[in-house]
Amino acid sequence: MALLAVVQFVRASPAAAGEPFWTRHGRAVLLIASLFAYILLLEPLGFLVSTFGYLTLSHLWLGERRWYRAAGIGLGITVGLWFLFDRTLDLRLPIGLFGLPR
DSSP, X not given: OHHHXXXXXXXXXXXGTTSOHHHHHHHHHHHHHHHHHHHHHHHHHOHHHHHHHHXXXXXXXXXXOOHHHHHHHHHHHHHXXXXXXIIISOOOOOOOTTOOOO
């Protein structure tokens, strides 16, 4: 995700050459900053809370207009990833605030 945000940041359309920096690159900078915040909050908040929050907010920032749809997508992806990594592959994820007992 960070690599794609950097690519979007570097690539500028010719029509947008006269626009201000934040108009052209605001979303990419926001995604990079939110990815670093996600990494920092992963351990204290846990996988479930931080991943759900990151995915929901990133969908809203990228243009999803309905909050309940962004929250549903974030919840679905979070539960799917948790099931894949924690239950199927038996990898230990950070439990944080609302960890599920094993």
